[in-house]
Amino acid sequence: MVLLLRHTVIYLELCAAIKIGDIGRIEESLKWITVMLQNGSNNNYAMELLHIHCALRYVWTPEMKSRIMATWLVNTKGKENGWIPTDLYQEHNNRLIKAVYAAKGSNSSWDTLASSISVNIRTFSTIRKQFDECFNRPHNSSHHSTVSAEADIEILLQSLREGNILGDDLGAGYPDFEVTSDKDLYAHGVSYLIEKRMDAFKK
Template identity: 30%
Template sequence: MSLCHSFHHQFYGSSRNIGLRHAFDILKRKGLASPSTQGNFYQMLSEALLHVAEAHFRDLWCVVAGIDSLEKLRDYSPEQLLNFANIILDKYASTNALDEHRMHPRDRQDDIIIEAIMFNRDILDFINLDDAIRVGDVGRIRDMLPRLIFRYIGGNHTNYSTELLELIQGLEREWPDDLVLFMLRFCWVANPTGKPNAFLPFDEVMEHNIRDTKETFETLGPSTSWEYLKKTTASIPMRRKIKDHVEDQINSFHRGKSHTDPDKEDDITTLQASYARSKIHHYNPRRQLPKEDQLEDYNAKGSDLHTLAKVINSWLEKRITKRATTEDWTYGYESSEQDNADIDMQASM
């Protein structure tokens, strides 16, 4: 969720560039102008990000292969398709590609293709992390931590950058191997169903537990007590399985549970057509944007050595504190003569 909000903050943009606002206006998506933690904003935003990303990369396949329809990719061999994929990654979704375009004199820079390449590069991190969580690949999640730190530092998300610095310090320097293994196996993601591609972050699993305890399997009646609630809560995993089995057999909620957005393909096609008309992945030296309309590069800002060192030193200063080496047995009050007499008596015994 924090990563989604970071992308919204960085790439929302204005009506004059190709940021998320441009895409939301084309798709007529309402309620995505301001980040929120309430309702279904996160679900709507993450879905929109994936749609925009797919439209970007579909357009790139057409640009690199020199075709006007993805169907024509069937005419190419696997080796040619792999070569196209490498070109897309190297020339249109990497930091090296950004640096090449930024090396041009200012009057020869194409701000539109720079923003497109920056979005392509950064959204791959979001897709990678989302997929790693879903399949339960904690190794990939661990490998993503440094890149997430760069993003959070560049976006001035100090709480998240501090949290990740603490996590990396523990994983790489302080925690013993058995604690690291325990954290990776049992504290990051969980699979409440046991089905493939059904892992969830632990905090989301707890939200599901709270929902089932308070709403889905709510305990009611005059005999309700904390002891009874403890007993019913322990049975929730089995009651979920019974509920899902009944729904599957009767099929009363099957449509509602498995239904996907029928407009996904239409949305992606609409965005791809817009990107193709605007030629966002074609270099045009005449496309310069005003300073206020240019999108910031969070990864570049966060990975700057001076900025990175400043954040790490600030974190380190707060982490190192003076600790008392004496013990105070008065517990905050002055001992009386009777207390001292009792202590002397216990000592003599």
């Protein structure tokens, strides 16, 4: 359980760093995640993270590193805690492009899609919103109310207390509960990195 909590904290730290746009914290989180993924089944991601780490640490100049990391996040509305990964922003653009393409039909050429629609997709999106407001057209809100997690946390804590999950008697209250040790993703990642991954990486 302790290892699971540690792994979760690293993930939550990465999410929090992205949201506030803290590139330094993202870099520190990726150091852990890069190692932890080495012994997983996502070989492509593991290798790509390894390449990025080596480039950040040994290949790129400080100026190049700063420029590349500056492209990782975008904040389209300039709001506090409004940062998102650049690839997610591109996915949003892809969705808008597909909507326009679907409206124009199959007669729209790929050249038009690439040279006219895609490069102006955010402008088209803004115009659409202005039309909706001008004609009082109903639309789906893009804002989500924040739901308090206190009730869920209290239920979780109560369950942990009743089962003594974090105590010495891990299986108390659960007769059929099999106590097993959590897998240390970091330790396993280091071992796999030394024994196998580095050979493939050097090639």
